[in-house]
Amino acid sequence: MSDPTSNRRVSAEDEATVERLLAGDEATFTDLVERYHGRLLRLALLFVSDRASAEEVVQDTWLAVITGLPAFEGRSGLKTWIFSILSNRAKTRGRREKRSVPFSALTSADQGNDPAVDPSRFTSGGGWSAPPEKWDEDTPERLLLRQETRAAVDAAILALPAAQRAVITLRDVEGVDSAEVCNILEISDTNQRVLLHRARAKVRTALEQHVGSSR
Amino acid sequence: MLTCQQLTELVTEYLENRLSFTDRLRFRMHVGMCRHCRAYIDQMRQTVRTLGRLPAEEIPPEVRDALLVQFRNWKRQ
Numbered sequence: 001m002s003d004p005t006s007n008r009r010v011s012a013e014d015e016a017t018v019e020r021l022l023a024g025d026e027a028t029f030t031d032l033v034e035r036y037h038g039r040l041l042r043l044a045l046l047f048v049s050d051r052a053s054a055e056e057v058v059q060d061t062w063l064a065v066i067t068g069l070p071a072f073e074g075r076s077g078l079k080t081w082i083f084s085i086l087s088n089r090a091k092t093r094g095r096r097e098k099r100s101v102p103f104s105a106l107t108s109a110d111q112g113n114d115p116a117v118d119p120s121r122f123t124s125g126g127g128w129s130a131p132p133e134k135w136d137e138d139t140p141e142r143l144l145l146r147q148e149t150r151a152a153v154d155a156a157i158l159a160l161p162a163a164q165r166a167v168i169t170l171r172d173v174e175g176v177d178s179a180e181v182c183n184i185l186e187i188s189d190t191n192q193r194v195l196l197h198r199a200r201a202k203v204r205t206a207l208e209q210h211v212g213s214s215r
Numbered sequence: 216m217l218t219c220q221q222l223t224e225l226v227t228e229y230l231e232n233r234l235s236f237t238d239r240l241r242f243r244m245h246v247g248m249c250r251h252c253r254a255y256i257d258q259m260r261q262t263v264r265t266l267g268r269l270p271a272e273e274i275p276p277e278v279r280d281a282l283l284v285q286f287r288n289w290k291r292q
Contacts, residue, residue, distance in 0.1 A: 003232065006279055008264060009273075017216070019275070020285075024261045024287075024289065024290035026283060026287070029282075029286045030282065030283060033274060033279055033282050033283075034274055034279065035275070037271075037273075037274035037278070037279070038270075038271030038272040039271045039275060040273070042239065042271055042272075046244055059278075062282050063284070063285060066289045067284065067289065068283060073251040088255035088285070115220075115223075115224070116223045116224055116226070117223045117255075119220070122218075122219060122220045125218065126218025126219055126220040126221060127218060127219050127220075128219045128251040129253075131251035131254065131255075132254045132258055133254065134250075134254045134257070135257060135258055135261055136255070138263075139261050140261050140264045140265035140268055142266065143265060144265060144268055144270075149221060150269065150270070153265065153266070153269060154269070168266065172263050172266035173266050173267065173269055174265060175267060178231070184234075193227055193231055193233065196231075197224075197226070197228075199261065200227060200259060201223075201260055203262055203266065204258055204259055204267075207261075207262055209267065
C-alpha cells in the first residue's frame with residue numbers, strides 16, 4: 001500500500017479524457033455520458049427504492065463529476081471515481097428514504113445456506129448424478145443475442161437478496177474489483193465472497209435452463 | 216478426497232484465488248480427474264463472462280441533451 005507508484009493508477013486514456021473535459025470538449029462529455037449513464041442507473045438502483053430516485057441520483061452524480069473534475073487527482077481510474085461519487089450519493093439517498101439496511105447487516109436470506117447446486121443432482125456419496133453439460137465456448141455471446149435470455153439474466157439478478165444483488169452487480173456486471181466492492185458496500189472481504197458465491201450460483205442455474213432451450 | 220458436491224461450494228474461493236495451498240491442490244486433483252466438475256467450473260466462468268456483457272440501457276436523448284447544457288454552462292463560468 002505504501003508503494004509510491006501505486007497512487008497513480010490512472011491510465012493515460014483517463015488522463016486525456018479529463019484534460020479534454022476540462023477544456024470543455026463536448027464530444028468527450030457526450031461519449032462519457034453515453035458510456036456510463038445506464039451503468040450508473042443500474043448501480044443507483046442497488047441503493048434507492050425506485051427509478052425516479054435513481055435517475056435523480058445519477059443526474060446529481062453527473063453534476064458532481066463536472067464540478068469535481070478540476071479536483072480529480074487520478075488516484076483511482078475515472079470509472080472508479082465516478083462510481084464512488086454515485087455510490088456515496090445513492091447510499092445517502094437510500095438512508096434518507098430509510099430503504100436500505102446497511103449491507104453489513106446481512107440477513108439470513110443473504111447469507112443463506114442454500115446450496116450452489118440442487119442436492120438432488122448428486123448421489124448420496126456427493127458425486128454428480130445429473131452432471132452439468134459442457135457449454136460451447138461462445139455460449140455467453142450466443143445467449144446474449146436473445147432478448148429472452150437477457151431478460152432472464154436480469155430477472156435472476158433482480159430476484160437475489162439485496163446484498164447478493166449488489167455484490168454480483170458491482171463485481172461481475174460492472175467489473176469493480178473486490179477491494180473496491182468491500183469499500184462501497186462496507187462489508188468484509190469474506191462476506192463479499194460468500195455473497196458472490198451464492199449470487200453466481202443462482203445466475204448459473206438460471207442460465208443453464210436457457211442454454212438447453214437455445215440449441 | 217473432495218466430492219463433486221463439495222467442489223461446487225469451493226468454486227468461488229478457487230476462482231478468487233482464496234484457497235489455501237493444500238485445498239487448491241485437492242481441488243485441482245479432483246478437477247483433473249472429473250470432467251463433470253470441469254464442465255461446472257467452465258459454466259461458472261462463462262456465467263461471469265455473460266454478466267460482464269449485459270448491456271446497460273441507453274441514455275434517453277433528452278437526458279443527454281439536458282446534461283450537455285449543464286456541461287456548457289459550467290464551462291462558461
